[in-house]
Amino acid sequence: MQELYLLGVVPSRRFEAVVNSLSKTLDGPKTILEFWVVYRPKDVPPNLPRQPDSWLRLCSNIESHDETDTEWSKNTQWSMYLEGNSEPKREDKCGIRPVNRAKLTNGSVTEFVEKMGYEFSHEYIIQGLEYFFFDTTVRIYQTLIPSQQRSIKPPFHPMNEEQPWILHVYTHVADASNQVAMAKAEANLTKVKTLLSAFCDLKNVRL
Amino acid sequence: MEDISTEKTVESLEAIRHRIAQIVQSLTHFLAILHQSESLSPWPTIHKNFNILLSQIHSLSNNLAAHSHTLQTTSIYPSLEFPVKEQEPLLTTLLRTKALPEVEEWEANTLQEYEASISSQPKKKEANDAYQKDQLWDQARIIFMEERENYSWFDFVTRRQESEGEFVSQRQLEIDRATEEQNANQMLTDILSFMKSGKR
Numbered sequence: 001m002q003e004l005y006l007l008g009v010v011p012s013r014r015f016e017a018v019v020n021s022l023s024k025t026l027d028g029p030k031t032i033l034e035f036w037v038v039y040r041p042k043d044v045p046p047n048l049p050r051q052p053d054s055w056l057r058l059c060s061n062i063e064s065h066d067e068t069d070t071e072w073s074k075n076t077q078w079s080m081y082l083e084g085n086s087e088p089k090r091e092d093k094c095g096i097r098p099v100n101r102a103k104l105t106n107g108s109v110t111e112f113v114e115k116m117g118y119e120f121s122h123e124y125i126i127q128g129l130e131y132f133f134f135d136t137t138v139r140i141y142q143t144l145i146p147s148q149q150r151s152i153k154p155p156f157h158p159m160n161e162e163q164p165w166i167l168h169v170y171t172h173v174a175d176a177s178n179q180v181a182m183a184k185a186e187a188n189l190t191k192v193k194t195l196l197s198a199f200c201d202l203k204n205v206r207l
Numbered sequence: 208m209e210d211i212s213t214e215k216t217v218e219s220l221e222a223i224r225h226r227i228a229q230i231v232q233s234l235t236h237f238l239a240i241l242h243q244s245e246s247l248s249p250w251p252t253i254h255k256n257f258n259i260l261l262s263q264i265h266s267l268s269n270n271l272a273a274h275s276h277t278l279q280t281t282s283i284y285p286s287l288e289f290p291v292k293e294q295e296p297l298l299t300t301l302l303r304t305k306a307l308p309e310v311e312e313w314e315a316n317t318l319q320e321y322e323a324s325i326s327s328q329p330k331k332k333e334a335n336d337a338y339q340k341d342q343l344w345d346q347a348r349i350i351f352m353e354e355r356e357n358y359s360w361f362d363f364v365t366r367r368q369e370s371e372g373e374f375v376s377q378r379q380l381e382i383d384r385a386t387e388e389q390n391a392n393q394m395l396t397d398i399l400s401f402m403k404s405g406k407r
Contacts, residue, residue, distance in 0.1 A: 007395070007399075009394070009395040011391050017242045017244055020242045021238070021242045024235055024238055024239060025235060036402075038405060055404075083403075121404075121405045122401070122405030124401070124402060143402060159398060160394055160397075163394060164391040164394050164395065166395060198236070198239050199242070205399065
């Protein structure tokens with residue numbers, strides 16, 4: 001599956017204004033509060049790649065804070081992601097990168113990834129809002145750090161004192177060889193970019 | 208003749224609907240621009256979008272006037288194939304010929320007030336009307352001047368913001384915004400790098 005995307009940045013000072021505009025222009029919003037854990041391969045031989053595009057990313061929604069961290073980790077629905085690198089030389093167009101997603105239906109996710117030969121790298125929380133424009137998703141979020149490892153209890157700490165909000169616009173195409181579908185998806189992104197150009201400049205940022 | 212009349216009626220309604228949709232779209236875009244930041248948007252941008260809105264409203268007004276006879280003489284009734292039971296609330300609304308109770312009450316009160324004003328002061332009516340109009344124009348002029356003083360049409364901010372020392376000039380504001388955007392873009396790169404590889 002290919003992800004076609006555009007990224008923008010919104011200073012904290014303008015967050016409320018941008019959200020008001022998004023709410024008037026797009027469908028939504030839907031609240032986002034996601035916990036992300038990233039695992040990297042361990043004991044990698046020197047001749048094999050160590051790039052983050054081969055790392056495993058686990059994601060789950062934080063829907064309540066009533067459970068303990070351990071209970072939540074066991075009961076919540078985890079999804080596993082693989083996110084490849086962006087295609088080069090697409091400065092004036094939208095970014096494209098391969099992504100894969102799978103739901104983990106049973107068992108301990110920690111044991112699963114460790115048995116596959118991965119070790120913990122880092123974790124973060126994404127908090128924000130999600131909007132929709134036909135089959136295009138628009139997310140405005142901040143990246144936060146848990147107060148303790150694998151803890152879903154607030155407070156969550158920003159990475160910077162005046163951390164901006166990230167505006168992520170994306171759509172997915174299952175078959176990259178389908179040129180018609182790819183062109184249509186890119187056209188939709190361009191429409192959204194034009195629609196949001198009044199309050200945010202969306203760009204192709206390499207991921 | 209009946210088919211031609213029906214087609215004209217449909218064309219009239221479709222034309223009006225299209226113009227209203229345009230106005231809604233323009234209003235949405237205009238609101239997005241106004242809410243873009245805490246500061247007032249540039250005057251040329253506001254002027255341009257306001258002119259577009261005025262043009263569209265003018266077009267709608269002309270269209271309504273041009274089709275006034277058609278609209279006044281059009282009667283709505285369901286066809287035989289219409290799902291009457293399912294759309295009963297809609298039919299009730301569309302086929303209503305009697306005014307709402309609130310409207311009837313408002314109309315009655317207005318007539319009473321009008322009749323009372325005529326009987327009490329028949330001779331001084333014209334003088335009072337002229338005086339009230341003058342007062343109204345004076346108030347409108349004062350409000351307009353007060354509102355105009357709240358804005359600086361040569362800058363990106365209101366005069367009040369300027370007097371409060373929030374911004375020095377347009378040039379300084381542009382510099383501040385460019386710096387802010389540059390800092391935000393650098394932070395974006397750092398945040399994305401952390402999300403991808405954990406490096407801070």
